[in-house]
Amino acid sequence: xxxxxxxxxxxxxxxxxATQAPPPRWRSRxxxxxxLFILPSLIGFLIFTAGPVxxxxxxxxxxxxxxxxxxxxxxxxxxxxxPDPTFWSALGSTAYFTLVSVPLTILVSLLLALLLNQGxxxxxxxxxxxxxxxxxxxxxxxxxxxxxxIPHDGLVNAVLGWFGINGPAWLISDNWAMPALIxxxxxxxxxxxxxxxxxxxxxxxxxxxxxGRVDGTSPWNSFRHITLPMLSPxxxxxxxxxxxxxxxxxxxxxxxxxxxxxxxxxTLVMYIYRTGFENxxxxxxxxxxxxxxxxxxxxxxxxxxxxxxLVHYDN
Amino acid sequence: MSRTMxxxxxxxxxxxxxxLAGIAFAAGCSSGxxxxxxxxxxxxxxxxxxxxxxxxxxxxEQQLGVKSVATLTPSSGYPTKLDLQLVSGTASLVxxxxxxxxxxxxxxxxxxxxxxxxxxxPDFKLDDFYETSRKISGFxxxxxxxxxxxxxxxxxxxxxLLKKQGIPLPSRTEPMSWAxxxxxxxxxxxxxxxxxxxxxxxxxxxxxxxxxxGGNVMSADASRSALGDPEAMEALQFVIDLFVKxxxxxPIKNLVTESSLSNFMQGNVAFMQNGPWxxxxxxxAKFDWDIIPFPAGANGSTPRVSGSSFAIxxxxxxxxxxxLAWKLLKTLTSTGALDIYAKAGRNNPARLSxxxxxxxxxxxxxxxxxxxxxxxxxxHAFDVTTNWNQVKQLLGQDLPRTFLGQVSVPDAIxxxxxxxxxxxxxxxxxxxxxxxxxx
Numbered sequence: 099x100x101x102x103x104x105x106x107x108x109x110x111x112x113x114x115x116a117t118q119a120p121p122p123r124w125r126s127r128x129x130x131x132x133x134l135f136i137l138p139s140l141i142g143f144l145i146f147t148a149g150p151v152x153x154x155x156x157x158x159x160x161x162x163x164x165x166x167x168x169x170x171x172x173x174x175x176x177x178x179x180x181p182d183p184t185f186w187s188a189l190g191s192t193a194y195f196t197l198v199s200v201p202l203t204i205l206v207s208l209l210l211a212l213l214l215n216q217g218x219x220x221x222x223x224x225x226x227x228x229x230x231x232x233x234x235x236x237x238x239x240x241x242x243x244x245x246x247x248i249p250h251d252g253l254v255n256a257v258l259g260w261f262g263i264n265g266p267a268w269l270i271s272d273n274w275a276m277p278a279l280i281x282x283x284x285x286x287x288x289x290x291x292x293x294x295x296x297x298x299x300x301x302x303x304x305x306x307x308x309x310g311r312v313d314g315t316s317p318w319n320s321f322r323h324i325t326l327p328m329l330s331p332x333x334x335x336x337x338x339x340x341x342x343x344x345x346x347x348x349x350x351x352x353x354x355x356x357x358x359x360x361x362x363x364x365t366l367v368m369y370i371y372r373t374g375f376e377n378x379x380x381x382x383x384x385x386x387x388x389x390x391x392x393x394x395x396x397x398x399x400x401x402x403x404x405x406x407x408l409v410h411y412d413n
Numbered sequence: 414m415s416r417t418m419x420x421x422x423x424x425x426x427x428x429x430x431x432x433l434a435g436i437a438f439a440a441g442c443s444s445g446x447x448x449x450x451x452x453x454x455x456x457x458x459x460x461x462x463x464x465x466x467x468x469x470x471x472x473x474e475q476q477l478g479v480k481s482v483a484t485l486t487p488s489s490g491y492p493t494k495l496d497l498q499l500v501s502g503t504a505s506l507v508x509x510x511x512x513x514x515x516x517x518x519x520x521x522x523x524x525x526x527x528x529x530x531x532x533x534x535p536d537f538k539l540d541d542f543y544e545t546s547r548k549i550s551g552f553x554x555x556x557x558x559x560x561x562x563x564x565x566x567x568x569x570x571x572x573x574l575l576k577k578q579g580i581p582l583p584s585r586t587e588p589m590s591w592a593x594x595x596x597x598x599x600x601x602x603x604x605x606x607x608x609x610x611x612x613x614x615x616x617x618x619x620x621x622x623x624x625x626x627g628g629n630v631m632s633a634d635a636s637r638s639a640l641g642d643p644e645a646m647e648a649l650q651f652v653i654d655l656f657v658k659x660x661x662x663x664p665i666k667n668l669v670t671e672s673s674l675s676n677f678m679q680g681n682v683a684f685m686q687n688g689p690w691x692x693x694x695x696x697x698a699k700f701d702w703d704i705i706p707f708p709a710g711a712n713g714s715t716p717r718v719s720g721s722s723f724a725i726x727x728x729x730x731x732x733x734x735x736x737l738a739w740k741l742l743k744t745l746t747s748t749g750a751l752d753i754y755a756k757a758g759r760n761n762p763a764r765l766s767x768x769x770x771x772x773x774x775x776x777x778x779x780x781x782x783x784x785x786x787x788x789x790x791x792x793h794a795f796d797v798t799t800n801w802n803q804v805k806q807l808l809g810q811d812l813p814r815t816f817l818g819q820v821s822v823p824d825a826i827x828x829x830x831x832x833x834x835x836x837x838x839x840x841x842x843x844x845x846x847x848x849x850x851x852x
Contacts, residue, residue: 164500165523165727166850248666269667270817356669359814375493376802378521 151391158384175385185386187361188369191276195365196344199280203340206284207291215299225293232289240353243282244269269355275362279351291336298332330409338401345394366390445503451481451741452505454495456488465757469750476744499523504726506738507745510558512549512720513797519552520799520847524724526555530739537743543785546763548794550722553848559746560763561754563720565784565792566621568708569677569685572701574601585777586789588706588714591651598661601683609661611676612686614668614816616808621686621717622648624793625710631837635798638833641826648710649822657818668813688719689781690760696774703775706790714790720763798840807832
């Protein structure tokens with residue numbers, strides 16, 4: 099039986115003085131304590147997130163090369179986006195990366211989580227091992243994968259060679275450079291989703307499966323009608339964070355291909371960085387950042403709209 | 414009672430801790446070397462390099478009698494860090510600049526012209542610096558930096574490999590022709606085992622061949638791209654053929670990490686195009702090697718000459734701060750300091766009077782100064798624009814694909830030219846604006 103604070107609170111019979119109205123909710127002791135706890139995080143958010151977003155909005159309306167005094171540009175920087183082929187190519191590459199890497203990462207994460215959830219002994223060891231790629235810094239991982247992808251002596255092509263497949267020159271191939279980056283990114287990031295899914299799976303009440311078994315439900319139907327709906331909040335969380343992360347892909351592309359060959363793997367964030375800090379065109383870089391921000395907001399808002407129909411919470 | 418006390422104490426402690434943290438944060442934010450400190454910024458990517466700059470620091474302290482504080486940053490991150498320091502007003506009194514970026518910084522007003530300081534200082538002799546170094550350190554007819562190193566691109570060769578093949582060693586002073594070089598490279602290639610030549614698949618190395626053919630990246634007035642001109646096309650096709658048609662180069666495994674030095678150090682590559690700044694690394698080779706002048710094209714042996722310099726940011730205030738900055742810059746580029754640099758084998762010093770400190774090995778190292786002095790072969794200052802990063806970026810997108818045989822040279826150049834022309838026009842605008850701002 100749950101005990102609420104109302105059950106234990108002393109009964110007060112004397113009416114409160116008419117002149118002393120209770121303080122507004124936001125001034126109550128609990129509210130102030132809550133604000134105090136939130137404050138450090140809030141200050142950090144305002145300084146390091148909200149502030150730069152507002153600053154980017156202002157800078158996007160300026161011509162500014164970092165060193166000279168900025169001049170007013172109005173919406174010119176946004177107008178420049180239309181005829182800029184590199185911007186659209188970078189946007190296309192980023193979308194390609196997101197559309198392929200996110201479903202793949204989620205699939206691998208979910209499969210591994212389901213596997214680990216089958217009463218595996220020493221689950222903590224496996225979980226830690228599988229989480230290692232996620233915990234390793236991307237720069238180190240990227241350099242290892244550069245070696246794996248070496249056309250003639252690399253491990254990836256050596257393994258393909260065992261099956262009679264002549265592997266491509268991954269990172270310098272027009273067609274294979276992006277898939278190579280995606281493969282590496284999936285390997286690097288599946289651990290995060292796996293841990294979230296595993297936690298979600300372990301929170302599903304076993305009675306639901308037992309009830310299903312009594313009704314003669316097949317394993318597939320059990321997965322489809324019990325696991326997936328019960329896991330949907332975790333799935334939704336992983337999809338949202340993965341999509342946002344994929345739109346911001348930068349370091350692995352910079353290290354492994356530097357955006358090439360041509361502009362095949364030039365992502366939007368890489369192009370923004372180059373525009374702002376190598377070409378000293380801060381206004382244009384800020385305009386690109388805002389467009390990327392708008393894309394991410396729109397996509398995330400769309401996902402939240404869909405979740406009303408597809409995500410099942412306990413309540 | 415005790416509970417209240419303990420609560421009060423805890424609150425007080427929290428407040429005290431908060432206050433202390435605030436003071437520490439404020440102190441941290443305002444920390445920096447005290448006024449009168451000789452601060453300078455430089456790139457440094459190895460322990461050996463760091464040691465040289467530490468010795469520079471000691472030399473500065475000895476000469477100026479003030480504390481020297483050097484901000485050392487790995488070379489790949491140096492420009493970004495410098496930009497942020499310049500913008501935030503926290504840059505050092507003197508900052509090192511790669512020659513290719515001097516017009517970029519000068520045109521944007523990030524660094525000040527040194528002409529007034531040079532004119533007011535009879536002790537400072539600009540004539541003691543190689544002419545090419547002075548050219549690299551200037552923009553729009555003004556001096557913006559003082560060089561500390563300068564060198565032409567040369568050809569390294571593996572003596573053991575040539576001797577093993579029974580091939581006579583090339584002349585130490587007379588540049589060989591491109592045709593001879595190509596024949597030698599083919600002769601020395603055994604596919605999958607041994608290669609005739611290696612260079613970086615990038616514009617930085619291609620320009621040497623372009624200059625030797627009499628071409629350039631941009632027209633003389635920098636108003637348009639000149640890569641499509643016959644001379645430049647001939648050079649580009651020659652180099653690409655070495656990679657794609659003759660296959661005398663080690664296969665390219667990755668465009669980002671491809672390194673001519675690491676190819677050469679394997680010991681199975683006969684010739685490497687590189688600058689004398691790699692002598693210090695090549696000394697670790699387990700085979701006998703030397704350097705010779707760059708092969709001569711239609712325009713002779715006139716490879717890229719590049720260098721680096723020290724400059725003073727525009728943010729340095731007139732008066733005592735500027736006086737110290739100028740003294741520091743003079744000390745960092747003095748014969749004494751450049752002797753330290755050259756003796757460590759880092760590169761050829763930009764001062765003629767410090768030249769004797771850049772000593773063999775390899776045996777033929779002396780040609781570096783002979784080339785700069787115009788006694789043998791020749792050189793061409795690296796011509797760059799005020800938006801060189803953008804030009805390099807654009808060329809870095811499509812040119813490497815020609816090395817892979819994915820795109821032909823004419824197709825790559827015709828695709829690049831309109832975009833390069835736009836960048837050239839932007840460069841001219843920036844140059845005009847810079848001239849107007851000063852004038």
